[in-house]
Amino acid sequence: MTGIEAVRKVFHKAREARRPALIFYWPVGYPDLEASVRIVAALAQAGADLIELGLPFSDPLADGPVIQRATQRALERGVRTPDVLEAVVRLRAIGVALPLCLMTYVNPIIAWGVPRFLEEAAQAGVDGLIVPDLPLEEAEELRAAADAIGLAWAPLAAPTTPDERLARIAATATGFLYLVSVTGITGARDRLPPDGILQLRRARRAACGVPVAIGFGISRPEHVRELAFEADGLIIGSALIQHGEACGFDEEALSAFVRALREAVPGSPA
Amino acid sequence: MIRLISPPIQERPGYFGPYGGRYVPETLIPALEELEAAFREAVNDLGFLREFEDLLRTYVGRPTPLTEARRLGEAVGARIFLKREDLAHTGAHKINNALGQALLAKRLGKRRVVAETGAGQHGVATATACALLGLECVIYMGTADMARQRPNVFRMRLLGAEVRPVDAGSQTLKDAINEAIRDWVTNVRTTHYLLGSALGPHPYPLIVRTFQSVIGVEARAQMLEQFGRLPDVAVACVGGGSNAIGLFAAFLEDPVELIGVEAGGEGISSGRHATRFVDGDRGRLGVLHGTRTYVLQDPWGQILDTHSISAGLDYPAVGPEHAWLRDRKRVHYTAVTDAEALAAFQSLARLEGILPALESAHAVAEAMRLASARPGAWILVNLSGRGDKDLETVAKALGEAPFSV
Ligand SMILES: Cc1ncc(COP(=O)(O)O)c(C=O)c1O
Numbered sequence: 001m002t003g004i005e006a007v008r009k010v011f012h013k014a015r016e017a018r019r020p021a022l023i024f025y026w027p028v029g030y031p032d033l034e035a036s037v038r039i040v041a042a043l044a045q046a047g048a049d050l051i052e053l054g055l056p057f058s059d060p061l062a063d064g065p066v067i068q069r070a071t072q073r074a075l076e077r078g079v080r081t082p083d084v085l086e087a088v089v090r091l092r093a094i095g096v097a098l099p100l101c102l103m104t105y106v107n108p109i110i111a112w113g114v115p116r117f118l119e120e121a122a123q124a125g126v127d128g129l130i131v132p133d134l135p136l137e138e139a140e141e142l143r144a145a146a147d148a149i150g151l152a153w154a155p156l157a158a159p160t161t162p163d164e165r166l167a168r169i170a171a172t173a174t175g176f177l178y179l180v181s182v183t184g185i186t187g188a189r190d191r192l193p194p195d196g197i198l199q200l201r202r203a204r205r206a207a208c209g210v211p212v213a214i215g216f217g218i219s220r221p222e223h224v225r226e227l228a229f230e231a232d233g234l235i236i237g238s239a240l241i242q243h244g245e246a247c248g249f250d251e252e253a254l255s256a257f258v259r260a261l262r263e264a265v266p267g268s269p270a
Numbered sequence: 271m272i273r274l275i276s277p278p279i280q281e282r283p284g285y286f287g288p289y290g291g292r293y294v295p296e297t298l299i300p301a302l303e304e305l306e307a308a309f310r311e312a313v314n315d316l317g318f319l320r321e322f323e324d325l326l327r328t329y330v331g332r333p334t335p336l337t338e339a340r341r342l343g344e345a346v347g348a349r350i351f352l353k354r355e356d357l358a359h360t361g362a363h364k365i366n367n368a369l370g371q372a373l374l375a376k377r378l379g380k381r382r383v384v385a386e387t388g389a390g391q392h393g394v395a396t397a398t399a400c401a402l403l404g405l406e407c408v409i410y411m412g413t414a415d416m417a418r419q420r421p422n423v424f425r426m427r428l429l430g431a432e433v434r435p436v437d438a439g440s441q442t443l444k445d446a447i448n449e450a451i452r453d454w455v456t457n458v459r460t461t462h463y464l465l466g467s468a469l470g471p472h473p474y475p476l477i478v479r480t481f482q483s484v485i486g487v488e489a490r491a492q493m494l495e496q497f498g499r500l501p502d503v504a505v506a507c508v509g510g511g512s513n514a515i516g517l518f519a520a521f522l523e524d525p526v527e528l529i530g531v532e533a534g535g536e537g538i539s540s541g542r543h544a545t546r547f548v549d550g551d552r553g554r555l556g557v558l559h560g561t562r563t564y565v566l567q568d569p570w571g572q573i574l575d576t577h578s579i580s581a582g583l584d585y586p587a588v589g590p591e592h593a594w595l596r597d598r599k600r601v602h603y604t605a606v607t608d609a610e611a612l613a614a615f616q617s618l619a620r621l622e623g624i625l626p627a628l629e630s631a632h633a634v635a636e637a638m639r640l641a642s643a644r645p646g647a648w649i650l651v652n653l654s655g656r657g658d659k660d661l662e663t664v665a666k667a668l669g670e671a672p673f674s675v
Pocket of ligand 1: 391581629
C-alpha cells in the first residue's frame with residue numbers, strides 16, 4: 001500500500017464510522033530521540049488515526065512558542081534529517097502501522113535534495129508530507145515528485161484563502177486538505193475561533209470531497225465535540241506537547257490524553 | 271518629478287532567474303497579492319510619486335550629496351566618491367524604503383505596521399515614518415542586537431514605537447524577521463509588514479529595490495554633473511542587499527563594474543562570518559524568510575548562526591536579485607573582515623571627518639583594497655549610513671573604556 005492509499009484509508013474509515021480522524025503532531029527528537037519514538041508508539045496504541053511527525057527546522061515561522069521550543073530542543077540535541085528517518089524505521093520495526101506524515105519546512109528538503117529526500121522518506125516508511133511554507137504556486141515540483149513515489153500531499157489553506165483558491169489548493173491534495181483554523185501560528189487556544197465551523201463548512205464545500213482536517217488551536221475534548229460533525233479530521237499539536245511537558249512525558253498520561261479526546265467524539269466507543 | 275528605476279520585467283513573475291518566489295504560509299498569500307497590486311498601481315500614480323518625492327525632498331533631505339573623499343583617495347591612490355546616505359534623515363538609506371512602504375500601508379488602509387531590525391536603522395526609519403504618517407508601529411529586535419545598538423532602541427521608543435525583544439535563536443536579525451512574520455500572519459488583516467531589505471517573499475524584493483533606486487539615480491546624475499563621467503566601479507555593502515541594489519539598479523546598463531561586499535567577520539575559515547556567496551561550503555541554495563536564495567546552512571538545511579561586527583550585515587540569507595546578478599556575473603561579491611572594516615572606519619574618520627556606519631565601512635574597506643590593485647580608478651562608494659549607533663561597538667573593539675549613552 002502506498003502512503004497515499006494509507007492516508008486515504010484513514011479518512012475513508014473515519015467517514016464510514018461518522019467520526020473525524022484524530023491526528024496528532026509530535027516533533028521527533030523531543031524531549032530526546034528515544035523518548036519521542038516511545039511517545040509516538042504510545043499515541044498510536046491509544047487510538048490516534050494518523051501522526052504528523054515534526055522534522056525540526058531552525059526557523060519555524062508558522063509555529064508558536066510551544067512547537068518552537070520543542071523543535072529547538074531537538075536541534076540542540078543534534079537531531080537532523082537522518083535521525084528523523086531512522087526514527088520512522090524504528091517505529092515501523094516495532095509494529096507502528098498507522099500513517100506517518102512528515103511535517104517540516106522546505107529548506108531541509110531542498111538541502112537533502114528533493115528526490116533523495118522523498119526516496120529515503122518513502123523507504124523509511126513515511127506516508128505523506130506537510131510543508132507549511134510551500135503555498136500552491138511553489139509546491140508543484142515537490143507535490144508531483146511525492147505523487148510519483150506514492151507519498152501523500154496535504155496542502156494548507158487558511159481563513160484568508162478565497163473560495164476559488166481553496167478549491168484549487170484542495171485539488172492538489174492527495175491526502176487531505178489541512179485547514180488552518182485561525183489567521184495565526186500554531187499554539188493551543190482556550191477557545192476555538194468563533195467562525196471555525198463556518199470556515200470548515202466553506203472549506204468542505206470548496207474542497208469537493210477531499211477530506212478536510214482542521215488544526216491550529218485544538219486542545220480540549222469540548223473542541224473535539226464541537227467540531228466532530230463538521231470536520232473529516234482534527235489535528236492536535238501544541239496542546240499534546242504541553243500535556244507531555246506537564247506530565248514529564250509519561251506515555252501513560254499522554255495515552256490518556258488521546259483517549260479522552262477520542263471519547264469526546266459523540267457516539268464513538270473508544 | 272522623482273525618478274525611480276522601474277521594477278525589471280520578470281520572466282517568471284516573482285522570480286529573478288531561479289531565485290525569489292513566495293515561500294510563506296498560505297495565510298499570507300492574499301496579503302502579498304494585495305500588496306503587489308497596490309505597489310504596481312502606486313508607482314504609476316503621479317499623486318503617489320509626488321507625495322513620495324515631496325517627503326524625500328523636504329523631510330529626508332534628498333538628494334543626499336555626493337562627496338569626493340580627496341584625502342582618502344590620495345592616501346590609497348585612487349579617486350573615491352561617497353554617496354552620502356549617512357546624511358539622510360535618521361542616518362541611513364533605510365528611510366527611503368520605510369517612507370515608501372508606509373505610504374503603501376496607508377494606501378492599503380492598514381493602520382498598524384510591524385518591522386524587524388538588526389542594526390536598528392531600519393527600526394528607527396520605520397518608527398520615524400510611522401510617527402510622521404500617524405501609524406501604529408511595532409519593531410522586533412533580537413536581544414543581542416538590542417545590547418549592541420542601544421541608542422537606536424531608545425530612539426525607536428522616543429519615536430513612539432513599541433520595541434519587542436526577540437530572545438529566540440541567535441537573537442539577531444534573522445530571529446527578529448521570524449517574529450515579525452509570525453506577528454504578520456496573526457494580524458494580517460490590519461497590519462502591513464514593512465520589510466527592511468531587498469529580501470523576503472515577492473513582491474518585497476521589487477518594492478525595496480524600487481524605493482531604494484533613488485540612491486543610484488541620484489548618484490549617477492551627480493557623477494555626470496559634478497565630475498563629467500561615470501565611475502569605473504561602484505561598491506556597496508550587502509546585508510540583505512537593499513542599499514546595494516538601490517545603487518546598482520541605476521548602473522546595470524552602464525559599463526560600470528559593480529561590487530557587493532559581504533561581512534567576512536573573523537574570516538571565512540573561522541566559520542564566524544556572514545558571507546553567503548564567498549563561503550561555498552556553508553552558503554548554498556535554499557529558502558529562508560520566504561525567498562529562494564543563497565543561505566548559510568548546515569548539511570541538513572538548518573540555518574547557521576552568523577557573525578559580523580556590524581549588526582546590519584549579520585544575516586544568513588541574501589536578496590534573491592543579488593544571487594541572480596552574481597550568476598550572470600554582472601556583480602562581483604567579495605568579503606571584508608571585522609578588522610578591515612574597523613580600520614576603514616578609522617581611516618574615514620581621520621582623513622575625511624566622517625564616521626561611517628560599520629556596515630558602510632565594509633564598502634569603504636573594499637574601495638581601499640581596490641585602489642591599491644587598480645591605481646587611479648574612479649570608485650563610487652555607497653556610504654549607506656552614519657556611525658553614531660556604532661560608537662559603543664567601536665570603542666569596545668578598539669579597547670577603549672566602555673561608556674554609556
Ligand atoms: C547603514 C546600513 N547599511 C547597510 C545595511 C545593510 O542592509 P542592506 O544590505 O539591506 O542595505 C544596514 C542594515 O541595517 C544599515 O543600517
